[in-house]
Every structure is written in C-alpha cells, then in structure tokens.
Amino acid sequence: MSELKQIRRMALTGDEAVAYAAKQADVDVIAAYPITPQTIIVERLSRYVADGELNAAFIQAESEHSAISICLGAALAGARTFTSTASQGLALMHEILHIASSMRAPIVMAIANRALNSPLNIHCDHSDVMNARDTGWIHLFANNVQEAYDLTLMAFKIAENPEILLPVSVNLDGFILTHSVEPLEVLSDEEVQQYIPHIPYPYRIDFDRPLAYGVMALPDTYMEFRRQFYEVIMKAPPVFRKASESFSKISGRVYDMVTPYFVEDAEIIVIALGSTVETLRYVARKLRGRNVKIGVAGLTMYRPFPEKEIANILANAKCVAVMDRAYSYGGVGGPLYTDVLSTLYKNGIRTMTADFVYGLGGRDFKLTDAEELFNKLVRSVEIGAFDQDIYWWGVRE
Amino acid sequence: MDIAQKYFKTIKDVPIEDYFAPGHRLCAGCGPSLAMKLTMKAIRMPTLVVNATGCVEVSTSLFPYVSWRLPWIHVAFENTGAVASGISEAFRILEKKGRGKMHDVIAIAGDGGTFDIGLQALSGALERNHKMLYICYDNEAYMNTGIQRSGATPTGAATTTSPAGKVIPGKQERKKDLIGIVGAHRIPYAATASISHPLDFINKVRKALEIDGASFIHVLTPCTLGWRYSPSQTIKIARLAVETRYFPIIEVEEGRVRINIKVNKPRPLEEFLEAQGRFRHLFQSENKHILEMLKQQVEENWNRLLKLEEIGLYA
C-alpha cells in the first residue's frame, strides 16, 4: 500500500482513472447500473469497496433511473455521492437529472459518452450528454485520461462549493478515452483529501433541523424558484476558476473553461469537445509549421456555456468551424454550433461559420480527417464563403 | 388473532404527539390522511419520510405550507424505493464514518406509486434489503389526478379510466396481489393493515421500524371522493373491507404467512360494495356475474391464505 503513495505516474484507461479519482475522493455512496462503456468504472469501484480500500456503500441499482435517485437521496442525507452512466442510461435518468439539479444535490457523475439508440450503437458520440444539456447540470469535458482524472476531482470541488451545490458531469469519450490506456500523473491520497475535504452539506437531512425537500409550488412562486436557479448556475464560472486555481497549486496543472491553442493570431479557429480536441491540436501544430494561421479552442466546461471566453477567442477570427459530435434534429444545427452562433451574434462578431457533424456512433475522426478538414477550411477562407452551413463529415453519399 | 400489542397495548398508550400536522389539504374524512397520522404515532428515533407524488404529497407540501414535523423528501413519482434506499445507505455509511447519525427511513407512496409505476424501485429496494419501512397507502386508484384506475383497483370498480360503461362495466382485471409480490422477496417483515384497526396498524409500523432490513406495510385507506361515499363513513368502510375478508389483515415474515385477524364469520361482501358508489353498477342484473366473480376472488384468496398459513411459505 505504501508503494502506491510513492508512485505518482500510472498508466490507466479513462474508466480506471475516473474510478481511481472517485476512490481517492473518499466517496460515501456509489449507486450505478452497468452500461457499456462505463462498466469498468463501476467494477473497479465495487472491487475497491469489497477489498476495503474504499469505505463506501456500493449499490448496484436495478436501473439508471433508480441509480440517480439513490444518489440524490444520499446527497441530501449529506453523503458524497458518485455515479456513472452512458447513452440510454443517461436518457433513462433524464427526469431525475432536472430534479437533482433543482434540488441542489452535489452529485458527481462520469458520463462515458456514447450514441443514443436507434440503431443501437455502443460507440462514442455526444448525443447522450447533449440530450441532458439543459438539465441544470454543470458539464465538463475531458480531452484525455489525465483530464478525466483531474476533472473528476475538480468536479467534487465545484459541486460541493456552498455557493453552487449543483450536480456535475465529467464527460469522457466512450471507448476512445474510457478504454484507452494513457499515462497520467495522480495525486497522493493526502493531496486529494486536502483538495476536497469532506464538508457537511448545508441542507442535509437532519431530524433536529427538519426541512421539507421537493415541495410543490404553484404558478405564484414556481418562476421565482427557477430565476433563483439561473442565478446559481451562472456562479459556476468563477467557482470553476477558483477550483482550478487551488487544483493547480497542488498538481501543477491548470484548467481553463476554454483551452486556447494557437488562437491568438488565428485566422481559422476550430471549436470542439472531447478527445477530438487533441487530434485537432496535433494537426494544427503541423500546419502552423507551414505558416497556416490556424487555432483550436477546446471547451472544458460546456454548461454553463463560457460565452465570454469564446467570444474573446473568436473576436478576430476570419473563419470558425464548429465540430459537433451530435446533432439537434429539427434545429438550426448541432448543439455546439447553435451555442457558438448565438455567442457570435450576441457579441457582434460576424464571421463565416460552419458546422461539421462528425464521429457519430463512433465513426473515426483520424488525423487525416483533421488535415482534410483544415485544408477545406483554408480553401473556404480563400473563396470567402462556405458552400454549406452543415457538413456531415465522412458520410458515404 | 390480533398482532400481540407489543408496543402499544391500548389506545391510551398511543403517544399524544403528532409528527403529522393539521392544516393539510387532504379531503375531509380522507383515509390516507388518517394512515399518515397513525404511522407517525409509531416513530421511535430520528426519522424522516420519503414521499411519492400523490394525494398525500401534494396536500402536505403545497409551498409554503408543510404539514410534517420531521424531514420530508419528495423527488418524483416512481422512485420512492430508490430515494429511500439512498438515504438509508447514506446514513448507515455516514454513521460508520463518523459524519452523521442513523435515522429511521419511512418511504410512503400510494397504490399508483407502488403497484404500477413504483414497482421496479420497490422491488430493487426490497431485493437489496436496505433498512427502511415502505408503506403503501392504498385507495385503489390514482386519486390525486382524478380517480383513474391502477393495478390496485379491484375487479368491477368504476374509475374514470375504467368507467361503468354500457359495453365495459368497470375494471375487468384483477387487483394485483402486492403483498404476495413483496412476500416473494422474502424480506424480514411485511404486513397488511387497515385504518379501521389503528392499534394493529401502529404496532405493525413500530415492529417494522425495528427491523434491521427492509419492511413493508400495505394499508387500506378508503377515499371518500373516489369510492363515492359520505366522508363520515371512512372508518366503517375500512372495517367492512376487513370483516368481509375483502382485505385480509396478515403478516408475512421472510415469506411466512400469519393471518392476524381471523374472520371466521365474514359479513356478506355486498355490505362492503353497496356502501360505495363505485360499485353501484354491480347491483344491476346484467352485471351480476361480475359481482359473483368478485365474491369468488375474495373467497379464493381467503382460502389460499389459510392454506399458506398452514404450509408456511407464501411464495
């Protein structure tokens, strides 16, 4: 056991890293239901508990709806809770996602992003979390296994902040991150406890201070409660910054809500979520070597949407390409595209923008795809316009 | 044989304090409201209530009015079993880790939120045997939303979604054997009760709360509006349900049946049925066969329970 404290570098899959973070966070209650590609998280945690490495109640619920309900109850009772799901499981939780946030339960959930049925597809895309976009959760996205680990720890910090007390999701690309082994640096158990000590939930269930939770509100009061909620979730950005600051003091790693890469003088900026950000950065660096002014903006926090940060980054861009690993059917475009367009318009930025819908159902987006995409963007800038608003990348026509 | 009045021998022994408060919006003469009051008479230590969406929930938590005197949680309709599981496990682990103290957890849901939409969460909670008492107050329909039929509605009853029509006279299907379903989970303690027998009910609640595992009580709670009778008759009708063998009062411990109230000379079922407007159509000659079917169900069920008590195991 003492050896583990010395070893700071490990090689883990995304799932394993998330489970390890949850263990170090000394979670009290874990309630989960298995679904590919999250199963390893649940199995690891169950093993930690069974071996006495983690002092927690591990509950395998009989469905995801019950899993999140168990977590909600546990959180209100004052326990640090953790769960994980994907795709259909997240969809099944949906009703309770709204309730968990509006009841101010600081649950942390890892989402192994996976496509929604139908057809059934167990591979990576963001349709599951995009369906949960407006549920009042704070959504974080990891680009690699290190981030999956770090953001899980930061998620507890943000969620349990007394000004916030909201549930937070940590999104990692299904299979691409969940099942790929990458090297990462881990904190020691003591460092984690120092970063996220147990603080009592201010409204915990207590017979000596009895409260009513989840009451009914009529039209004369409901809207005020929602306005109140809006105020709370908009406090997330400064709390994110604080959590990131104290995290960087311990780990040496810094997280921004949006991670800029070569954007300062970029003419073309590509925006993305998840592991694709690294693919894009790799190719962007290559192109910079050839003097192409291209930059990548990766969002670490997707909800609340870091509007100001995105507006600042895109202010002088000649061309913006938004990568959507999901679509909003019947809408103006993909979810990220719609957010970016609104941001641009609200901030008076008029620039040619296109939506690139890619990677649905785990369709691979390789380095060669990124290169092809960037070349297309360069050509489009030369022409001065895109020939389409929405591109379905890599689809057999 | 009444449950040995182990905790409260007579009405005078029942505590005066109420943890269910007046000022609630439940109807005058409401069966479920009496069940809530009686349940709260049996609490013994720090306790909390998890409540499903339904008559009791909306009527006792209309912001800003709360008619409870202990922590009360409502999340949704179908997950009472799950939320209660989470709270129970949280307190258990928090006490173990020195950051909290145990509370008795009472999960309360109506028949809609238990027989139908809540059955999965209940089953999961029972299978995992969390320490909690789940009470299903049964008014035999979705009363809060306007008297729609549920899995607890008996054969022949008229509801708004099983009306006594010219072609289909009331609900055709059986009432689910919920205590059987629960008994099949072999939890330490399960029981049925009626608000007409308050001492039996209160003692059962206390007995259940002392179980270190899952316990369950199915309590019959007549609804003056839905069953269509005058409010003052609630207790009389609940008693008739027991005395006609329509609603047997039993305990099931780890699957073993014990009949608490041996109704040796049952009153005719008609007395129970004719007191309620929802069965009025069964007394028309063209519906006589349904009346007979209902009587047969009651008889068969009673005989089955007698046999089970002999054999020992419910399922």
Place this chain on the structure above:
Amino acid sequence: MTEIDVNKIVKGEFSWKTLPPAAMIKVLTSLEYKTGTWRIEKPIIDQSKCTRCLLCWIYCPDMAVKRIDGGNVEIDYEFCKGCGICAEVCPPKAIKMVEE
C-alpha cells in the same frame, strides 16, 4: 435561509432573492392554514355522555380532536373539517354534527 414568513409569501411579498434555495423550507408551516374554514357542519361533544374511550381522538384524520389531561377530549375548531368521523365512531353517540 430556510425560514419563511408564510403570511408574507401568501400576500406575494417576496422576491426570487428572498425565497429559500430550492424551496427547502422548515417544516410545520401548515399550522398557519386553518382548515376549520372548510366545514359546513361541526361536531359538538356532550361531555356528560363521553366515556373517554379516545376513539374520536385516534380516528380524526386532521388531528382536530385534542386530548386534554388523560382521557378527556375536545375539538380543535381551527382545523376541524367537519367530516363527521368522530360522531360516527363514538360508541355512546356523545358527538353530534350540527350545521355550522
């Protein structure tokens, strides 16, 4: 933050800033809502006939029958909805329902 003034809320004197977070409020506020105004008839106890059996007390769904010193009971007219259960269950018929 979990304490509220029920009367202010009912009058509309509140803002989203003053409401408790997530409507998590201190319990027992229903005591301010007097359901006695619901009834159209009310129970009157003839104390001379009362046998102190306490059946009315145990069966009242609104906790509107109060026990005073041991076995005696009286009606709490602030909350009594006039359902008539007490009159119905009283063995010596010591309770009568009269028009409000």
